[in-house]
Amino acid sequence: MSKWLGVTLFVCVMTGLYGCAGRAAERFTLEVDLPAEFKIKTAANYRPARGETCTLPRRRGKRPERKVFFSEYASVASRVSYELPLTETADGCPLVLSDVEFDIYAKWGARYSDVAGDITSIFIGDGATENASSEMGSGVQVLRRQCQWLFRTAGPQHAIIKVLKCKSVNDEEDERRKSVAVERDQLVKKTLRVVIGVIGEERPYMGDNWVQFPQGWKRCRGESLEDQSAFCAGNTVDFKSFKMPDGRRCTVYPTCTE
Numbered sequence: 001m002s003k004w005l006g007v008t009l010f011v012c013v014m015t016g017l018y019g020c021a022g023r024a025a026e027r028f029t030l031e032v033d034l035p036a037e038f039k040i041k042t043a044a045n046y047r048p049a050r051g052e053t054c055t056l057p058r059r060r061g062k063r064p065e066r067k068v069f070f071s072e073y074a075s076v077a078s079r080v081s082y083e084l085p086l087t088e089t090a091d092g093c094p095l096v097l098s099d100v101e102f103d104i105y106a107k108w109g110a111r112y113s114d115v116a117g118d119i120t121s122i123f124i125g126d127g128a129t130e131n132a133s134s135e136m137g138s139g140v141q142v143l144r145r146q147c148q149w150l151f152r153t154a155g156p157q158h159a160i161i162k163v164l165k166c167k168s169v170n171d172e173e174d175e176r177r178k179s180v181a182v183e184r185d186q187l188v189k190k191t192l193r194v195v196i197g198v199i200g201e202e203r204p205y206m207g208d209n210w211v212q213f214p215q216g217w218k219r220c221r222g223e224s225l226e227d228q229s230a231f232c233a234g235n236t237v238d239f240k241s242f243k244m245p246d247g248r249r250c251t252v253y254p255t256c257t258e
Contacts, residue, residue, distance in 0.1 A: 026086045028187035030100065033079050033195040034071065035147075040080065040196075041103040042069045046088045046095035050126055054093035064090035073107065086124075086184055096184065097124050104196065108149060108162040109245045116164040120145055122194070123181045140191045143180060144169045147198050151253060152205035153219060156226070158242040160253065163205050166196065202254065211236045216252040 032040055044067040048054055056065050065088070071080045088095040105117040122143065147166040154161050168180055182192065204210040208231045210217040221238040222230025230240065241249045250256035 026188045027083055028086060028189065029191040030082045030084050031079055031191060031193040032071075032081075032102070033193065034074070034077065035106070035196060035198050036076050036078075037073055037107040038196065039071045039073045039105050041101075041105075042071075042080075042082065043067070043101040043103075044069075044082075044084050044097060045099050045101065046090070047098040049087070049094045049096045052094055054091075056090060056093060064088075065095055086187060096126075099123050102145075102194070104145075104147070104164065104166055106147070106164050106198075108164075111245065114162075114245060116149075116162055118147065118164050118166040120166055120168070122192075124184050124187070125181045126184055139189075140193055141182070141186070142193045142195060143182075145194060145196045147196060149198075149202045150205040151202050151217075152209070153228070153230075153242050155228070158219065158228070158230075158240065160242055160244055162202075169197075208232045210253075211239070213252070215257055216255045218252055 030042070030044075032042065034040060046065045046067075048056070067084070069080075069082055071078075084097065084100075086097050088097075099121050101119065101121045103117060103119055105115055108114050108116060145166045146169045147164055150163045150165055151160055152163065153159060204217065209220055209229075211220065211232060218239040219242050220230050220232035220235065221227070221240045222233075225240050239251060241251050242253070244250050244253075244256065248256060
């Protein structure tokens, strides 16, 4: 083997994200705007590029085709940012970014267990994807997720707990499939910003459990005071108390005032 060829192979192996010609892999900036008391797990997933016949072996533990990032809770609204390659190489197999997953977590109370979450994702397509957005503007494409707190009762004390639901505000179809497509070519050297917001009004987690009044929501009695499911079933005059996160017994949520 010639000295020149040996050096070339060494560079190709060691650079990883760089081509043999010394050109860096194409990248983009992923930004996520989070409300106060939110955190997120972000996972960038790669798959063999179109036309490649190589496959990645199933493995436990480390997964070179998956890049995972974590943020921490912040008391104020915050932004996290990552530089992600659109192409990768793992075990000699050329890969492309196929999707980005977001595990969203948020605190709804002061206790350690007062946390809820939801999952959403972004599909990264090749070329002109059917559902892809063509709006990149001045180099920043914005995708919005709107989260809302849903309340319910649980256990024999009918304790209030909350569930977090997040959906897209860009596309009604996205609410059902929980993902949105972005063209890979549009992202090169650009910024994809995911903005997560929170709707101020809370709603019941399930229908036919609560009745709304001017002062707030009342929990239907159901078949008995011990009935944990307690569907209204047309009875909108008999209600039961519930336990607030701070320990109070109340009959109106969230005001605790008749």
